[in-house]
Amino acid sequence: MQSTQLQITGSAARPTFHLQTFQLADPTPGEVQIQMQATSVNPIDTKRAQGYGKRVLGIKGAGKFPLAMGNDIVGTVSALGRNVTRLKIGDHVFGLKAASAFGTHATHVNAKAKFLRPVPAGVSAAELAALPYSFTTMMLALKGAGLNQNTARGSSVLVIGAAGGLGQLALQVLSGWDALVTAVCETATVELCQSLGASEIIDRFKTKVRDLAPRFDAVLNFAAWDDDEFLASRLRHGALGHATTVHPLLANFDRLGWIGGGLQTIKDKRRVASAGKKASGSSRYAWTVFSPNEEALDVLADGLTKGRFKLPIGLTVPLSEGEKAFVHVSEGRVGRAVLMCQASGNTA
Ligand SMILES: NC(=O)c1ccc[n+]([C@@H]2O[C@H](COP(=O)([O-])OP(=O)(O)OC[C@H]3O[C@@H](n4cnc5c(N)ncnc54)[C@H](OP(=O)(O)O)[C@@H]3O)[C@@H](O)[C@H]2O)c1
Incomplete structure (x- = not known):
């Protein structure tokens, strides 16, 4: 062929x-x-x-x-x-x-x-x-932060990059799981995030993420690595965890080679993990890396048959x-x- x-x-x-x-x-x-x-x-x-x-x-x-x-x-x-x-x-x-x-x-x-x-x-x-690539990555991030249908119910989840592809899908899944989502987005996408089930919106052009209190059960960072350490500190004590898709794993190896990249990766990850642990007592901190995943595809396929996920x-x-x-x-x-x-x- x-x-x-x-x-x-x-x-x-x-x-x-x-x-x-x-x-x-x-x-x-x-x-x-x-x-x-x-x-x-x-x-x-x-x-x-x-x-x-x-x-x-x-x-x-x-x-x-x-x-x-x-x-x-x-x-x-x-x-x-x-x-x-x-x-x-x-x-x-x-x-x-x-x-x-x-x-x-x-x-x-x-x-x-x-x-x-x-x-x-x-x-x-x-x-x-x-859908499949973005949905799968998003589901892996939810899992990395300790979120599932049971833990999400009533949990307060901060989503950064909420109007992007991963963010929109996370809003759709988390609102279906009855989580209380705080969506960080720009002015033009406030209504979109509301319509996707966010219970609180932070317009990042009007309110600084840095002004947020440490009150979240989980943090999902789909936007910028530079903010990750600060975001980790926004977890409340006893929180579930924090996942980021915008970590420097691949860039570290590109830039510094196998050994230098490996060492830098350990350093970067430890730094943010310890900020999260200090805030929440939780050691759950994930750098999400896409790979095909049958469980995520099953959730997507099931949702699509019910008219969900777009x-x-x-x-x-x-x-x-x-x-x-x-x-x-x-x-x-x-x-x-x-x-x-x-x-x-x-x-x-
Ligand atoms: N690790 C992995 O395996 C993996 C897999 C999939 C995706 N990713 C990465 O995950 C990220 C999200 O993916 P996506 O498909 O959702 O991307 P996307 O559709 O481009 O959305 C990214 C969102 O992040 C927001 N954003 C960017 N910089 C920001 C900042 N400094 N502060 C606040 N918000 C910011 C953007 O808002 P504006 O529109 O206002 O700029 C946009 O809504 C991308 O960087 C992507 O490369 C990683």
């Missing part, structure tokens, strides 16, 4: 894009081949295109250019590897693929069957393509115009950026 990838030819501040057709290998045991319908460009893709994470992701073959980015999958099963029993050719699926040189910005990909779920009725391919789409373009989607995301424009992967650009 031939696949056409949207390749980034080399890491650069202004990366260059190229459509490359190649022979896709047969799916290995446990994998299926997908004829891709839609995928998305996430903030991580734009950072990786500039060289971010090269050293660590290089372990998975995902650091050497040229390569295709992308983790989100919406498409149709077109071939089965051995030992795949729960999918058949022709199934419409959505899901995830871990970082590799063969990212999902392509017309065809191989992916592990266990990270695919049936496409729910009534959700468009574009809407679906924006992110606004700001741009939908064919794979051949993928550069526009990278620009949309790297400039922080409103809404997610979706790539339609087949030449016909079908949106069924």
Whole structure:
């Protein structure tokens, strides 16, 4: 089977894009081949295109250019590897693929069957393509902070970056779990955060996060590493914990090499963990790192069948115009950026 990838030819501040057709290998045991319908460009893709994470992701073959980015999958099963029993050719699926040189910005990909779920009725391919990667990372962050359906009920949760992709999804999940969410966002997104169930809004242009009292059961930082140590100190005594997706793990290794990066990472993490422990007595502090996760996909699939979980789409373009989607995301424009992967650009 031939696949056409949207390749980034080399890491650069202004990366260059190229459509490359190649022979896709047969799916290995446990994998299926997908004829891709839609995928998305996430903030991580734009950072990786500039060289971010090269050293660590290089372990998975995902650091050497040229390569295709992308983790989100919406498409149709077109071939089965051995030992795949729960999918058949022709199934419409959505899901995830871990970082590799063969990212999902392509017309065809191989992916592990266990990270695919049936496409729910009534959700468009574009809407679906924006969700799996962000939803999974968000769920891993909730878990890292000690939040689940039981612990979240009545808990006071501070969400920084609440109007971003991860933040909006966290608001949707946490309000469904009856948590009391304090959302930090900018003036233009106050109403959005209210509509997603936040019980308190901090407009970061009017109120300084630094004025917040230490009163939270959990903190989720989806916005800026520089604030992380201070945010840890906003936990109340006996709090659940704190998770951040904006930690410097990959950047440390890029910048300082394996040994220097490892030492710096231990230092950075200890510094924030000890601020959290001092405030709350809790040692639960997580640096969330995306990886495909079956439990998170099950929660997403279940919610979608009930009409829940959505992110606004700001741009939908064919794979051949993928550069526009990278620009949309790297400039922080409103809404997610979706790539339609087949030449016909079908949106069924
Ligand atoms: N570690 C991992 O495996 C992993 C996985 C997924 C995502 N991430 C990272 O997690 C972050 C969130 O992802 P996302 O998809 O939600 O990104 P996003 O959609 O770009 O949202 C980021 C949000 O953070 C806000 N923000 C940025 N800088 C801020 C600051 N200094 N103070 C307060 N708010 C600030 C932005 O607000 P404005 O719009 O006002 O700027 C935006 O609402 C990104 O940095 C992403 O790269 C990490």
